[in-house]
Amino acid sequence: MSASRAARDRVGQTALYAALALFGTLSLLPLLWMVSASFMAQGEATTFPPALLPHHPTLVHYRDLFGRLALGRYAMNSALVAVVTTAGALAINASAGYAFAKLRFRGRDATFRAMAAGLAIPVQVAMLPLFLLIKSLGLVNSYGGVIIPGLASIFGIFLVRQYALAIPDDLLDAARIDGAGELRVFRSIVLPTIRPVLATLALWTFLATWNDFMWPLIVLSDDRRYTLPVALAGLVGEHSQDVELMMAGAVITVLPVLVLFLMLQRYYVEGVTEGSVK
Amino acid sequence: MRDTDARRRAPRIAPGWWFVAPALTLIVVFFVGPVIAALGLSFTDFDLYALADPRAARWVGFRNYARVLHEPLFWQALRNTLYFAIVGGPLTVAASLGAALLVNARTLRWKATARAVFFAPFVTTLVAVAIVWKYLYHPRYGLLNWLLGHLGIPQIDWLGDPHWAMPAIILLATWKNFGYNMLIFIAGLQNIPRELHEAAALDGATPFQRFRHVTIPMLAPTMFFVVIVTMIGYLQLFTEPYVMTQGGPLRATTSLVLYMYEEGFRWWRLGVAAGIAFLLFILIVLFTLLQRRISPRGAV
Incomplete structure (x- = not known):
């Protein structure tokens, strides 16, 4: 009885954290991708499959924005x-x-x-x-x-x-x-x-x-x-x-x-x- | 003698008025006045010429309204706006409720972190995140189609297809705004007496039954209020289509406010634009009345 109760709790706990991870990812992903893409070299964000992280992080776009x-x-x-x-x-x-x-x-x-x-x-x-x-x-x-x-x-x-x-x-x-x-x-x-x-x-x-x-x-x-x-x-x-x-x-x-x-x-x-x- | 009498009788302005005077003056001059003037403006043919010389504006009665109501674009903008509000409002509130239930789960640790993560999109700058989503929606290189591709869903031209452009904007708005209502729901959930849940559990109710028969009825007044308030906010859609689609494709995302902006500040037909603004106002009043009608029972 108590063993099955514990098992059910564990399943519930896992489901809870899975839902949390999913929701959390959805809510942060656009912002994380924004940050990541801002450090990519020109053209790197328009490739297929999409690049998730910059190959060689660069500050060139920030320099461009603040300079030019x-x-x-x-x-x-x-x-x-x-x-x-x-x-x-x-x-x-x-x-x-x-x-x-x-x-x-x-x-x-x-x-x-x-x-x-x-x-x-x-x-x-x-x-x-x-x-x-x-x-x-x-x-x-x-x-x-x-x-x-x-x-x-x-x-x-x-x-x-x-x-x-x-x-x-x-x-x-x-x-x-x-x-x-x-x-x-x-x-x-x-x-x-x-x-x-x-x-x-x-x-x-x-x-x-x-x-x-x-x-x-x-x-x-x-x-x-x-x-x-x-x-x-x-x-x-x-x-x-x-x-x-x-x-x-x-x-x-x-x-x-x-x-x-x-x-x-x-x-x-x-x-x-x-x-x-x- | 008479002088002091007069001084004594001179009405002394209560200090309270001095405290509210700056705020009231600003509100009257920069809000109430313009709202009343907008009504007047909507009955004139105020345009580019009148902008140079206001005397050029003439009274035209209801002509602006007649013109707008005969304009297919107005009806399309109205349909688009209602689509956004009626689908987007409930969807946003559903996401808010889901997030609130998650954050409020008794066994969850890192509650504050979870809450901050869900709330972060709400504080971001709409123009900036609309641009981010514009790229996420790119049919070839966008992250969204790539992710959906893994689930076997074929490429969707999110912002280029008139059928998908509004759903795409709804999705962005849901992501951006669900955190706000989540906070309201978290407060609402914490106000539900613990004993109700405990009593239901003692009677053998499953978690789902408790959600269905305790949580939902207790939250219903808040929920209704929140749906209407969200929809009223959504009726004022502007920035997303302005930045992402310019109202296209094929006008599928032209909202009432974008239509008003174009008439008023692109073509400088301020009289016509004021008419559109008032029609929007009437629409919002209707939604507000709906809220007052259906959420009575002294609940909220």
């Missing part, structure tokens, strides 16, 4: 846009999220409900007039045109509010009785308390901005201002035969966000579960 094709510039553009958006979004959404959770003012709940309804509207609906607005502000083809519309985020405000609801009112009132103004309360009590959700918000905003494609594609017309995804989509048009070169470009684009995620994944994961289950 100025990908370093696009990487800097992407970094600039993502860092500025993240910093601005943190300040703007954290203060709004806190206020919607903890400060009493007339019209607060109605405003919040109206805003929540806005979550159902797809961003593409706003894009055409938004482009005209950006154009009339003279921000077409500028970093500002990419950054400003992404600063305030209804989702970000939601996230912070959810977290800030748990701050005890007594804590805030005690500081007020000691004579602290609202700004002071926010800076020295609220911000330190909600630090984990700020990390989540920062990570989300950074990754979303870094990965964004459609809006930068619309706003940026001069290729010196392109972000990495826009530059990469342009490159694949001209160099679609240079598989290895394109894979190196994909690695440069994906690597920063992947590393950032692996370092800070705890915050990312909390963001998903906080934001959607509750």
Whole structure:
């Protein structure tokens, strides 16, 4: 009896790890192949049967991308846009999220409900007039045109509010009785308390901005201002035969966000579960 | 005297408003305003000339809508978009559920590693991985056909054949996105009380029966919610076809958003494009209403 039970458990265990290996391979294979092909010599990735590993690993495509094709510039553009958006979004959404959770003012709940309804509207609906607005502000083809519309985020405000609801009112009132103004309360009590959700918000905003494609594609017309995804989509048009070169470009684009995620994944994961289950 | 009175009576703005003012201003100016303007825009013939001088735009009533609704390409884009959402959404959620069950298995070690591996595709840059998959799908040299060849499946021209292009994009989207819902399912699975499983096991239920009669019913509300939310996201398909197929072959992967982009930002027919955007909006509202209708029972 117990022997057959043990045997069944072992079969179950084997099946579990086999399924895990299969799922894991499927999910990593495209990324591993991308890295591998980026080190292959020109033409090596377009052979049959496909080469899985480079014969003589080479850095020539990376040198090409950073030298001749100025990908370093696009990487800097992407970094600039993502860092500025993240910093601005943190300040703007954290203060709004806190206020919607903890400060009493007339019209607060109605405003919040109206805003929540806005979550159902797809961003593409706003894009055409938004482009005209950006154009009339003279921000077409500028970093500002990419950054400003992404600063305030209804989702970000939601996230912070959810977290800030748990701050005890007594804590805030005690500081007020000691004579602290609202700004002071926010800076020295609220911000330190909600630090984990700020990390989540920062990570989300950074990754979303870094990965964004459609809006930068619309706003940026001069290729010196392109972000990495826009530059990469342009490159694949001209160099679609240079598989290895394109894979190196994909690695440069994906690597920063992947590393950032692996370092800070705890915050990312909390963001998903906080934001959607509750 | 009167001066101080006036000052005292001057309405003091509550500090809360100051805290929300920057966010609200930005949302109103850069989101709510444009959404309302989009509705207005869709009733004008705003085009390249109007871009130079907005006074050139004229009010045309429902002409843009009439024109779009008579355009075969619109209906094709709508069909393509619905195909992507209705097949891709459930498929992605099924993969998410499978991955969540795996990661959540009680006897599994390296849970955190498994979770990170499954989640990695989700954080990658869509443009970059779409290019990677474009090569994986290459009919002659691609890894996918080579792997399928081992199973005796003949070469498929994934992105070159109108019948296979959309399934290929669905497969990429499933791979890219399943990790996100997986996290939601893992949280949901952990909320199922242990006693339910133990009671069922005591009554002699097999693992499959427990899955069928405990896990699925307990997860059903989450599952429904997640399917609809995923489908709504999928209705906004754009980057994959833009990068991989330019909407082809034979327009088989032209989505509503790609169609809108082409009308608006390639041909600068902003009035027509705004009409398409609003039709997409209506479609999304319909899906949202569906979600509200079917996921009641105060479950979620």
